[in-house]
Amino acid sequence: MEMSMRVNEDIDIGEDITPPLRPLSFSLHDSFLFSHCSGCFSPLPNLPLLPTFPNNTLHVPPTLLYCSPRCSASDSSLHISSAEFHLLRSLPSTRETSDLRAALRFLHSLPAACGSLPTERIAGLLTNREKLLAGTTADDEDDPESVVRIRDGARTMAAARKMLECDEAPEPNDFVLEEAALCLVLTNAVEVQENSGRNLGIAVYDPSFCWINHSCSPNACYRFLLSSPPPCCAQTRLRIVPCVRHVQETKTESGVCSISELSKDEAWQNNGPRIVVRSIKRIKKGEEVTVSYTDLLQPKGMRQSELWSKYQFICCCRRCGASPLPYVDHTLQEIFAPSLESSSLLFDDDDNAIKGLAECIDDAITEYLSASDPESCCKKLEDILTQGVLNEKLEGRDGKTQRNLKLHPLHHLSLNAYTMLASAYKVRSSDFLALYSNTDEHLLETLDLSRISAAYSLLLAGATHHLFQSESSLIASVANFWSSAGDSLLTLARSSIWSKFVKSSMHVTYVSSLSKHICSKCALREEFSARAYHRQTRRADFETISCEFLDCVTDITQKVWSFLIRDNQYLREVEDPIDFSWLGTERYRRIRDVQPHLSSVAVDSCYRTDGSVSICEAHIFIFQLGVHCLLYGGYLADICYGQHPHLISHVQNTLDDEACLINCRHETND
Numbered sequence: 001m002e003m004s005m006r007v008n009e010d011i012d013i014g015e016d017i018t019p020p021l022r023p024l025s026f027s028l029h030d031s032f033l034f035s036h037c038s039g040c041f042s043p044l045p046n047l048p049l050l051p052t053f054p055n056n057t058l059h060v061p062p063t064l065l066y067c068s069p070r071c072s073a074s075d076s077s078l079h080i081s082s083a084e085f086h087l088l089r090s091l092p093s094t095r096e097t098s099d100l101r102a103a104l105r106f107l108h109s110l111p112a113a114c115g116s117l118p119t120e121r122i123a124g125l126l127t128n129r130e131k132l133l134a135g136t137t138a139d140d141e142d143d144p145e146s147v148v149r150i151r152d153g154a155r156t157m158a159a160a161r162k163m164l165e166c167d168e169a170p171e172p173n174d175f176v177l178e179e180a181a182l183c184l185v186l187t188n189a190v191e192v193q194e195n196s197g198r199n200l201g202i203a204v205y206d207p208s209f210c211w212i213n214h215s216c217s218p219n220a221c222y223r224f225l226l227s228s229p230p231p232c233c234a235q236t237r238l239r240i241v242p243c244v245r246h247v248q249e250t251k252t253e254s255g256v257c258s259i260s261e262l263s264k265d266e267a268w269q270n271n272g273p274r275i276v277v278r279s280i281k282r283i284k285k286g287e288e289v290t291v292s293y294t295d296l297l298q299p300k301g302m303r304q305s306e307l308w309s310k311y312q313f314i315c316c317c318r319r320c321g322a323s324p325l326p327y328v329d330h331t332l333q334e335i336f337a338p339s340l341e342s343s344s345l346l347f348d349d350d351d352n353a354i355k356g357l358a359e360c361i362d363d364a365i366t367e368y369l370s371a372s373d374p375e376s377c378c379k380k381l382e383d384i385l386t387q388g389v390l391n392e393k394l395e396g397r398d399g400k401t402q403r404n405l406k407l408h409p410l411h412h413l414s415l416n417a418y419t420m421l422a423s424a425y426k427v428r429s430s431d432f433l434a435l436y437s438n439t440d441e442h443l444l445e446t447l448d449l450s451r452i453s454a455a456y457s458l459l460l461a462g463a464t465h466h467l468f469q470s471e472s473s474l475i476a477s478v479a480n481f482w483s484s485a486g487d488s489l490l491t492l493a494r495s496s497i498w499s500k501f502v503k504s505s506m507h508v509t510y511v512s513s514l515s516k517h518i519c520s521k522c523a524l525r526e527e528f529s530a531r532a533y534h535r536q537t538r539r540a541d542f543e544t545i546s547c548e549f550l551d552c553v554t555d556i557t558q559k560v561w562s563f564l565i566r567d568n569q570y571l572r573e574v575e576d577p578i579d580f581s582w583l584g585t586e587r588y589r590r591i592r593d594v595q596p597h598l599s600s601v602a603v604d605s606c607y608r609t610d611g612s613v614s615i616c617e618a619h620i621f622i623f624q625l626g627v628h629c630l631l632y633g634g635y636l637a638d639i640c641y642g643q644h645p646h647l648i649s650h651v652q653n654t655l656d657d658e659a660c661l662i663n664c665r666h667e668t669n670d
Ligand SMILES: C[S@@+](CC[C@H](N)C(=O)[O-])C[C@H]1O[C@@H](n2cnc3c(N)ncnc32)[C@H](O)[C@@H]1O
Pocket: 001, 002, 003, 004, 125, 126, 128, 187, 188, 210, 211, 212, 213, 214, 215, 311, 312, 313, 314, 315, 316, 317
């Protein structure tokens, strides 16, 4: 039996298709146990509450914490009686325990009738146990790592449950139920993210959510509500219905108890992050609803291998099944051999060199995240992006040949590198500002670092937008990247350093650009006002709004890109970060073969030597660009996640700032 969910009416883009659904089981990741409430996942206050132990018999250090008496009252008993408490106290701190704890909580909430041994489904939810343990061998030592992890985890869960009864350690085959519950969590749990995108923990929801299958070109996405849902959202009906497909060889055993039995149990009425499913495409009545279980910006091979290792299925969705590969997948893995006419002429033995490239990028990123040396990270990543790798193993007709392989600017590793570079340059800029005094040279260097950070953010947003134009399910990533680019450009524009340069070089062009400051060419502002003040989003205008936005940002970017990327060797190869038509040109191939000549620029000649914009004009354009990116990112986020008060006030503050900037410049000018 295979379950899926279908819509029971026509759905437009950007509509909620479920009400907020409560979790059946949830747990914070270990690293958030002492910073976030285990009952509702919100950040802890200064004086958090401990679990309430029965009769205060247990005088032990806290294993988790709560934000309020309500959360403590509703969650403490589950913490103790599910054996989560025993598990946390007995397990070495090296193993992440959120999956084990969610499985224990899930098991504890099952009515007694569910105690017989299930394997395929529990409470209607697929355990996938047989598939996940498929590699099991006669000798434990030969088992694949994933199998050992499930088996050891289940054994630990069983031991913790035994501790509740003060019983002896379990027999080896005493933990089938725990194994099934753990497999169920691995198959059905989703990462719960806060607004900033951090993964706080995991949660398992009822079949209305868990029967939704995966697609690499999904038509829906989901969001979490950590506080009470707004009334409009809570009133949404469930607009999806289950669909059963009977598969011949499947065993007849199914759920050992139904979800309706579970929902009567008080334990299921607890707190926890709620989830809402939302359409990101138009969906016709009767069509299957799908979400993504993986990162859609990965190329096909990586998505397939992740889905196989986590869920043991091969995705046959429209995107995966297309032949030849769709543009987006082809591009995400494209490699250049600059000396050759076409990347299709890559040879089999280039594979190892490409693996080497991936390892170098991963190493630089890991080193940055663990040792936090942003300067070294920037150098390593930019060296790889600019120089690529040499494949020296190829035997040509004349003996050994060297081939230089480079990542395409839209390769998925390039996109990862841009994310890290935007972050690392930003950190370097704020470190620099904190460390050095106000000499012009140091201020200029701070501005330069912030400028490059903003340029990488803009490149990342433009690159993913380019891919989004051929794969519309990338909307959530694109929304995120445009918002980050907006934030990054506005951080640059708001830097107090500008005033040093702007005052001394105020001139006529700058003043005339002010009048053009408020953009009248695109409808993003009207759209924002409609959304913020009248709670309406004009979905029908999606294509128009997106085209107008692109026209505007392409226009402004052309004026300011050379300023943003000045003196950066890699970014100088990127002719335009929004319109990538230059990628196919002969000129680009030549640029990639030539090492650009870099000269150090004297402070007094900065930014005004080669016919590019003056620093004053650049300041205005960067602000304009930042506002556009933020408004459009917010517009797309609204489609994916619905009205978000936090986002609306963020954009509103920016528009207020913008009004101040204009007034201030007019006054200065008067
Ligand atoms: C959360 S469940 C989804 C509901 C599931 N189909 C069921 O019958 O309960 C996840 C499991 O569904 C199956 N599944 C989900 N998406 C799939 C897809 N695109 N192709 C094949 N199997 C899929 C896999 O077995 C996966 O482990």
